[in-house]
Amino acid sequence: MSFNLHILTTELSKSFLTLLRTKELHAFITKSHLASDPFYATRIVKLYSINAKLGYARHLFDKTPNRSVYLWNSIIRAYAKAYKFRDALSLFLTMSGTETSPDNFTYSCIIRACSENHHREWLKFVHGRVLVTGFGLDPICCSALVTAYSNLDLIEEASKVFGRIQHPDLVMWNSIICGFGSCGYWNQGLLLFSRMRNLGELPDGYTVVGVASGIAEPSLLSTGKGIHGLCLKCNFDSNEHVASALVSMYSRCNCMDSAYLVFSSLLQPDLVTWSALITGYSQAGDFRKAMLFFQRLNMQGKKMDSILIASILAATAQSTNIRHGIEIHGYVLRQGIESNEMISSSLIDMYSKCGYLSLGIRVFHVMSQKNISTYNSVIWGLGLHGLASKALEMFEELLTIGLVPNESTFSALLFACCHAGLNSVGKEIFKRMKDEFCIKYKTEHYVYIVKLLGMTGELEVAYNLVMSLPEPADSGIWGALLSCCDACGNVELAEVVAQRLIENDPEKTVYKVMLSNIYAGDGRWDDVKKLRDTMTEKERGKCPGLSWI
DNA sequence: GTAGGGTTAG
Numbered sequence: 227m228s229f230n231l232h233i234l235t236t237e238l239s240k241s242f243l244t245l246l247r248t249k250e251l252h253a254f255i256t257k258s259h260l261a262s263d264p265f266y267a268t269r270i271v272k273l274y275s276i277n278a279k280l281g282y283a284r285h286l287f288d289k290t291p292n293r294s295v296y297l298w299n300s301i302i303r304a305y306a307k308a309y310k311f312r313d314a315l316s317l318f319l320t321m322s323g324t325e326t327s328p329d330n331f332t333y334s335c336i337i338r339a340c341s342e343n344h345h346r347e348w349l350k351f352v353h354g355r356v357l358v359t360g361f362g363l364d365p366i367c368c369s370a371l372v373t374a375y376s377n378l379d380l381i382e383e384a385s386k387v388f389g390r391i392q393h394p395d396l397v398m399w400n401s402i403i404c405g406f407g408s409c410g411y412w413n414q415g416l417l418l419f420s421r422m423r424n425l426g427e428l429p430d431g432y433t434v435v436g437v438a439s440g441i442a443e444p445s446l447l448s449t450g451k452g453i454h455g456l457c458l459k460c461n462f463d464s465n466e467h468v469a470s471a472l473v474s475m476y477s478r479c480n481c482m483d484s485a486y487l488v489f490s491s492l493l494q495p496d497l498v499t500w501s502a503l504i505t506g507y508s509q510a511g512d513f514r515k516a517m518l519f520f521q522r523l524n525m526q527g528k529k530m531d532s533i534l535i536a537s538i539l540a541a542t543a544q545s546t547n548i549r550h551g552i553e554i555h556g557y558v559l560r561q562g563i564e565s566n567e568m569i570s571s572s573l574i575d576m577y578s579k580c581g582y583l584s585l586g587i588r589v590f591h592v593m594s595q596k597n598i599s600t601y602n603s604v605i606w607g608l609g610l611h612g613l614a615s616k617a618l619e620m621f622e623e624l625l626t627i628g629l630v631p632n633e634s635t636f637s638a639l640l641f642a643c644c645h646a647g648l649n650s651v652g653k654e655i656f657k658r659m660k661d662e663f664c665i666k667y668k669t670e671h672y673v674y675i676v677k678l679l680g681m682t683g684e685l686e687v688a689y690n691l692v693m694s695l696p697e698p699a700d701s702g703i704w705g706a707l708l709s710c711c712d713a714c715g716n717v718e719l720a721e722v723v724a725q726r727l728i729e730n731d732p733e734k735t736v737y738k739v740m741l742s743n744i745y746a747g748d749g750r751w752d753d754v755k756k757l758r759d760t761m762t763e764k765e766r767g768k769c770p771g772l773s774w775i
Numbered sequence: 776g777t778a779g780g781g782t783t784a785g
Contacts, residue, residue, distance in 0.1 A: 333776095335776095337776090365776070369776040369777055370777085372777085373776080373777060397776055397777045401777045401778095405777095430778095431779095432778045433777090435777095435779060436777080439778080439779080466779075467778050467779040468778085469779080473779085474779075474780065496779095496780095501779095501781085502779075532782090533780060535782090540781085540782065543782095572781095572782040574782090575782065575783060576782090579785090599782065601783095602782090602783045603782070606784085606785095634784070637783075638783065638784085641784080668784095
């Protein structure tokens, strides 16, 4: 092996050298006493990190006496990219105490890591450090902060950071527009988009992906089409990120024909775009097309990743035909990717939804590494099959092995209790969720607890709970209460609840129909007539269901 | 420094 400094520097600037080559270069710089030079050490650390050899990178870092800010940043980034948040953070804190202060790149890296690991408190702490060290208006720190806050659903904080910037650059605009879009405030995102254009800033692919990500329901289809038009005009549609964003935008709008048109206009759609199309068909309930495209992709000899397999398994679970699911399981085994946690969770879910809970549990037991999602899937499966006590045992087991439950775990547990009518156990779980695990209740948790209370003879308690919510209850929660009133035959309360629902959503006739049925059940035919008279011909004219059997 | 597809939500 012979290098001179010129060759060495050229070699080190290549970003994808193999592990073997990296080791050779490392050996050379050690032999030439260059390893203590932070310039060479930084490059080798980066190469080890790309080759997933964090241990080697750390060893070199520890042995380098003069650590430049670049060297610190590359080791922190290596840990952050490997999702080793604690290590990245601890290095950042150590660095802050040395003479080599963190720069804007260090902060942006650790800010991103806080958001990816859902650490709101640490994010606020790092933001504080950004402010006191004079980086409060730095575009690199601020765009990272805007993205991090919006990814953690703290759009107000993101907005505050953005608001302090006098002349935002394109990246900053993109970050805030995407933030509003992903938090569900599509209209705010669009307003900012117009403001940006009025200021003469030209959008790029990131901008349109941000705006398109906010288009989340069929009523926004025309806006979505406008965005698509803009992409065609600006030639963004050949950008892979833009194309997949458009495919999934049309899928969310229940417009699979347009989604397919975008997809078919691409010469070589990538895996993400295939996945967007397949998921679109799957979520539209067209699992046949989902399977067809999966098979077409397979014929091309492309290797699927875990997200795509999870999506296709969701489609086969919907079909409730075990045959397709088994086919995919076979593919997973042949590829040797059955240990992937996302895939296993989807397999468990698929088997339990197709009625083969025992096969799902078998998948669960053979897994070497289980995470919270795997437990969530198995708890759902047990709940779905009425085995609430087994679901609760699983919950205790996951706590014993040190896993941390999340909001889905509690959805699954409450669902299991609801399904089995376990009133007091369900109440206990609901309480522990907030008191012991500090997880905020979401609509679905309220829906389950309301159903549980209402269906087990505590309708009044359920009503009082809904009335005492910190924010006004949405239609899902009131709807759960209405179905309990129906089941218990409580017409008085049903009237109050239905009134709320009709006020909230006057367009929806289903609540009027439900109330009318409750009146009918009680023999109050005059009230049925009065209510039906308030409905238009179209609202009453729904075709009754017809069975072939 | 910013972007795309996501398993559990019966």
